[in-house]
Amino acid sequence: MLAALPDEFPGFSALPREIRYLMGCGNFEQFLATYQALAKPFAYCPFCDGQEKEETYIMDTMHWVLRHNEFPAKGTKLMLLIVPKKHITDPLEFTTYDGQEIMTLFRHAINHFKIAGGALVMRFGDPQFHSGTVPHLHWNIIWPAGNVEYRVALAKDDDAREENYRRLLGFRVRFNDQGGESVALA
Numbered sequence: 001m002l003a004a005l006p007d008e009f010p011g012f013s014a015l016p017r018e019i020r021y022l023m024g025c026g027n028f029e030q031f032l033a034t035y036q037a038l039a040k041p042f043a044y045c046p047f048c049d050g051q052e053k054e055e056t057y058i059m060d061t062m063h064w065v066l067r068h069n070e071f072p073a074k075g076t077k078l079m080l081l082i083v084p085k086k087h088i089t090d091p092l093e094f095t096t097y098d099g100q101e102i103m104t105l106f107r108h109a110i111n112h113f114k115i116a117g118g119a120l121v122m123r124f125g126d127p128q129f130h131s132g133t134v135p136h137l138h139w140n141i142i143w144p145a146g147n148v149e150y151r152v153a154l155a156k157d158d159d160a161r162e163e164n165y166r167r168l169l170g171f172r173v174r175f176n177d178q179g180g181e182s183v184a185l186a
C-alpha cells in the first residue's frame, strides 16, 4: 500500500482511500496502528480489539459499546466513544435499531458523567471529508474544557495535505527501516 507512492504530492484526490487515512496520522505509532488496521482489520482494529477492556469499558448494549477514548484531546474535559461491536465501515449498514442503542448509551453517558454540554459526532465515508484515521465507524462524545479553543477538524486545505503527505513519506522510510510489512503484520 506504500510502495507505489510518488515522491511528489500527486493531489489528495489522486490517492487511494487507505493513503488518505494514513495521511491523518500525526505520529509514527498512530501511523503503524492505522496501517495494521487497514491491512488486517480483524487482527489489528483498535475498536475490534479490547472492547471489554476494563480501563475503558463503561457500558454496552446488544451491538454497541460505550467506552472512554484512550487518547483524549487537549482542551477537552471528557471524551467518550460509542462503538459498534461489529467492524462496520459503511454507515448504510446501520439500522434504526442501532439508533435506539446509540441513544441508550448517549443518554447514559450524559447522566452518568453529568456532561454539561458538547457534541456527538461521527466521521464517515471518504477521509477527504472528515480527516479521520480509524475506518471502524464510531461516535465521539466530546465535552470541551470550555475555556480553551477546541475544534473538530473535518477538512484541510491543500498546503496542509501536502505537508501531511511529506510526513507520511517520512513514516514510510522508518517503516521500511524496521522491516516493512513482514514485520508490522507478523
Ligand SMILES: [Zn+2]
Residues within 6 Å of the ligand: 041, 045, 046, 047, 048, 049, 086, 087, 088, 136
Ligand atoms: Zn474494527
